[in-house]
Amino acid sequence: MGIKKVGLNRNVQPQTITEKIFFLDFMKGLKTTIKHLFRKVITVDFPFELVEPAPRFRGIHGLRNVDGTEKDDFEAWVKKLKIKPPEMGETRCIGCKFCQAACPVPEIFIIKTEKLDVPEDHPHHGLKVLSQFDMDLSKCMFCGLCTLACPTICIIHTDIYDLSSYTRRGWVLNKETLSKIADDFIARRGKEKYDDKSEWPDWQKIWDDADMARAKAWDNNPPKLGPNYADQQ
């Protein structure tokens, strides 16, 4: 560790007379530029060609449904919050509002649960269901804190990044839309991102290395992905 002195006459020599007379500095610069004439294109032809976002990408949110890959303590959480045990295809959200508590802008969320209106002898008597889950994504800064707080891995980030709308109304998503977004995302890319307990596995890749559009930005020579650590497969 030390100090390195830089400056003209220290690590850079001033121009010599020959360089000045023969414009060698410009020649060298032009050489670099001409070299680039023969390189392949590195830009992506958007929107005809799309780079697939990385698995971890924090795009717009989705609400996952029950699909058999819940965490082990899912049932315990459902019981604790007196939620009607969800069936296959119903939302995983238990209305705990942890996401809202973790969010720096809690006004984004409106989460409400309501008691089921069933007779007293019904097994679901006294239990609740999620009745409203609205998110106003125009206020969101896609920081990811809500998804880390969710105990059931219900609220997730998907890879969708185009959320333009002519009105502010278009940025307010309700629970049906959010569920659909999540279902669609899980069907497309769930296997890349989550293991069978909805956790991030250690084989989750930095990005899909077969993505040819992304390879273009890497001079058509993308890195070969391998394990990070000594004991990783």
Next chain:
Amino acid sequence: MSWITLDKINKLKEKFDYVEVVENDKGFHSVEVPKENFKSFLRFLKEDPDYQFKMFIDWTIIDHGAKADPRFQGVLILFSPEYRERIIVKTWATDETLPTLTDMWAGAKWAEREAWDMFGIKFEGHENLVRMFMWETYPHHPLRKDFPIKGYEEVELPSLNEKERADQLEGLQNYSRMHTALPTLEDLEITQKKRMPNKKSQVVLNWGPLHPGTHGTIWFLFDMEGEYVQECDIIIGQLHRGVEKLAENLNVQQIIPYTDRMDYIASINENHSVCVAAEKLLGIHEKIPEKAKYIRTMMAELSRINSHLLWLGTYALDLGALTMFLYTFREREKIMDIFEGITGARFTINYFRVGGVYADLPYGALDAIEHFLKDFPTRLKDYETLLTRNRIWLRRNIDVGIITEQDVYSYGLTGAVARASGVPYDLRMIDKYDAYGEVDFDVPVGEKGDSYDRYLVRIEEIKQSVRIVQQCIEKLRKMSKNDPFFYEPEDKKMKITIDGRGTKLFKGEVYAGADNPRGELGVYIYMPKDGIKPYRFRLRSGAFYNLQIFPKLMIGRPIADAITILSTIDPVVGETDR
């Protein structure tokens, strides 16, 4: 740790009986001095050969609430380059006034204007105490504790509420028609006039606020004599969002995404400052898991490369070399890809947490970084052949905007700007936070302090960053996938979570930070008692203090140099305005 020792503080107390020592269990001791003796005490600190606190770091205010009497307290942070120590000196602002420090440190000028703007403290003797961020006719002082976080909603602004076919949003998610005060054209004119009270020429040249050369929304005023600038002033604040005010209502993990939006070019480094400061306040910085330390160091250095590449590209573009911009953006794209894969976002990253990072590296991350580093040095050489000894480049940079060593101390300049003037001030060396104590790198320092030196220093910094990243990769490769990346507190009283819920800060105060591409982003946290929300969260922005020297460098220079000087100072408006 680069803090004044208790010994030396106690000696101060022996010498001056009015000095009160505030001891801190984490080692961040401070002294309190009455207002009458404040200036003479500071003069002693600055000049005495045993102390030599000649470098200005920060000068700000704490509001102790409307009930407290006296209510406001001035907090001055100084650094002694000789002994590599910092000190905090506090004084009570009785009658809401304080003596000005502008005659001792030129850097206090903007700091005092900011304190007037945000807290309404008058500084006796300040040459032109106008507002810093807000416009001149703005009636409030927003950082006072009695100012509501939402502001006072005073004007109607229907355009924000336009909806298709009058479709109403139901419930809370509708937008209020009322908006906090906005400046009118007259307000702006008054502001502009007040900033330049003694203009000489007929026309003041306005540059910005929306001009590609200003790299953001900065508004420059030039009083010209022909081609030459006679007087110059800067109006900033167009991007002021009150991050300090917002931070007072959030827990510390929730503040981190807001800092992403400050220096958005190097958001990782902004996150880093907050993490380091909060960890030091909690006393856990040394105990952060090894893996997290190396990941953070590696990412911070990648981010430095990223930021310097953007600086190089736009700087060359401003001086007329368009190709450079395209070349550097090509390399930047790869770093952004790496960030996207590891953290989940390309720009506003929010990956670091107080206590570590939020997730381990994904499969293939280190390979991707290594792959990038493999051909990066040759690319960097290409850039250098294009620029370093090009005659136009030399002519436009050499001897432009010379900053002396004295200026560095007096204005509190940090980062590459300070180092180019021959001051080896680098927090990575002084504080050795995270893994910087364990990796090998050199700190480049310049000779003259002109724009060309600043260029060379940054280029050398890129090379050193590459070295640091390589060493971090080597270290990380040897670790196990099961090593922790987040600190689990042993202490029952402490609670730190990855998502931030319930994360608590301890009573005390701290000033710490990280060396960012744009200078030192220091974080001063003041907590009168344990709690979740910081009572005072001061962000000492490097870009803000670096920009302050711009008017001085411009005086007597032709207007074309404004581009060179601004580019080599390299401010980012998100950070200057906060």
